[in-house]
Amino acid sequence: MSIYDLTIDELTEYFLKIDEKKYYATELFSWLYAKDKRITSFSEASNIKKETREKLSKDFTISNIEIVTVEKAKDVRKYLFKLNDKEHVEAVLMNHDYGNSLCISSQVGCNMGCKFCESGRRKKVRNLTTGEMVEQIIKVEDESNLRISHVVIMGIGEPFDNYDNICNFIRIINHPKGLNIGARHITVSTCGLVPKILEFANFPYQVNLAISLHAPNDKLRKEIMPIAKVYPLKDLINAIKVYLEKTNRRVTFEYIMLDGVNDKEEHALELVNLLKGINSYVNLIPYNETDALQYKRSKPLTIAKFYDILKKNNITVTIRREFGGTISAACGQLRSKKEDI
Numbered sequence: 333m334s335i336y337d338l339t340i341d342e343l344t345e346y347f348l349k350i351d352e353k354k355y356y357a358t359e360l361f362s363w364l365y366a367k368d369k370r371i372t373s374f375s376e377a378s379n380i381k382k383e384t385r386e387k388l389s390k391d392f393t394i395s396n397i398e399i400v401t402v403e404k405a406k407d408v409r410k411y412l413f414k415l416n417d418k419e420h421v422e423a424v425l426m427n428h429d430y431g432n433s434l435c436i437s438s439q440v441g442c443n444m445g446c447k448f449c450e451s452g453r454r455k456k457v458r459n460l461t462t463g464e465m466v467e468q469i470i471k472v473e474d475e476s477n478l479r480i481s482h483v484v485i486m487g488i489g490e491p492f493d494n495y496d497n498i499c500n501f502i503r504i505i506n507h508p509k510g511l512n513i514g515a516r517h518i519t520v521s522t523c524g525l526v527p528k529i530l531e532f533a534n535f536p537y538q539v540n541l542a543i544s545l546h547a548p549n550d551k552l553r554k555e556i557m558p559i560a561k562v563y564p565l566k567d568l569i570n571a572i573k574v575y576l577e578k579t580n581r582r583v584t585f586e587y588i589m590l591d592g593v594n595d596k597e598e599h600a601l602e603l604v605n606l607l608k609g610i611n612s613y614v615n616l617i618p619y620n621e622t623d624a625l626q627y628k629r630s631k632p633l634t635i636a637k638f639y640d641i642l643k644k645n646n647i648t649v650t651i652r653r654e655f656g657g658t659i660s661a662a663c664g665q666l667r668s669k670k671e672d673i
């Protein structure tokens with residue numbers, strides 16, 4: 333098992349179980365996560381006694397993923413990682429004026445089958461472990477020499493299809509002795525798994541929730557997102573209302589602009605109706621075209637018109653700034669080039 337799988341509470345439990353001092357959990361967290369420490373072997377944790385360090389080496393591994401390649405473009409880097417079972421996932425680092433944001437993967441492949449998404453063309457092979465998600469941040473910080481201040485779980489995979497590991501991942505990276513990334517700087521994006529949205533409403537961290545909406549009615553949504561056949565918009569919107577009531581956190585709706593599919597005036601008006609009275613904002617995402625899929629990006633003028641209709645109707649709306657198109661690091665393009673399918 334990876335030491336990065338454990339929250340500080342689980343680590344405390346471990347030390348108690350082996351009759352050790354429980355404050356070792358805090359000590360070890362700082363050996364693992366403090367920028368100037370970052371041990372690669374337990375033998376380096378010098379203030380933990382020798383027998384305990386040896387026990388730790390027997391029970392846990394430290395490094396479990398490695399960087400295979402880094403592709404760089406202006407303000408963006410794409411990392412390809414190899415996992416212990418030789419599978420690959422990707423993460424994307426973006427340099428914003430407000431900090432450095434890392435988009436991480438949560439699964440190998442994805443079962444949601446969104447028609448427009450390149451990452452989902454490969455079915456889910458397995459969930460990433462908590463440690464494999466934590467390590468994406470550690471490895472990128474070490475390689476880039478930058479501090480990651482923001483994390484978005486929007487890479488390969490559906491985070492709510494890997495719910496427990498995602499929650500532990502958040503507990504670890506948010507912990508002051510862990511990576512100390514503010515909850516408000518962490519965003520989980522889901523295609524809309526209703527039971528998990530309801531569960532997440534009780535998760536006591538002030539993280540951001542983004543919903544991949546992409547269509548203003550069930551008919552269209554079902555055509556491009558199979559998950560809509562399981563959870564119709566009515567159920568999704570109801571779950572979001574519960575979430576809003578419990579958390580008081582504004583949700584983000586992501587809406588990719590697909591030429592001739594969901595970008596007409598009537599769609600914008602339908603969207604206004606759907607979101608009326610919901611504390612939210614809409615992020616319009618110019619679609620990133622990929623070779624294997626037939627969808628096209630909406631024309632800039634169409635996007636601008638769509639934006640204006642939302643704005644005029646008092647919906648808070650932004651158009652997403654684009655990163656990484658030239659190195660296939662943009663949303664929905666993440667997949668290993670090694671997966672030749």
Ligand code: SAH
Pocket residue numbers: 444446448449450485486487488489490491521522523524542543544586588617618619620621622662663664665
């Ligand atoms: N499964 C999660 C998170 C991963 S996808 C989810 O569905 O939210 C992250 C975002 O990228 C989603 O909004 C997804 O719909 C969007 N996306 C997928 N393919 C895209 C593409 N080619 N261009 C732009 N956005 C895309």
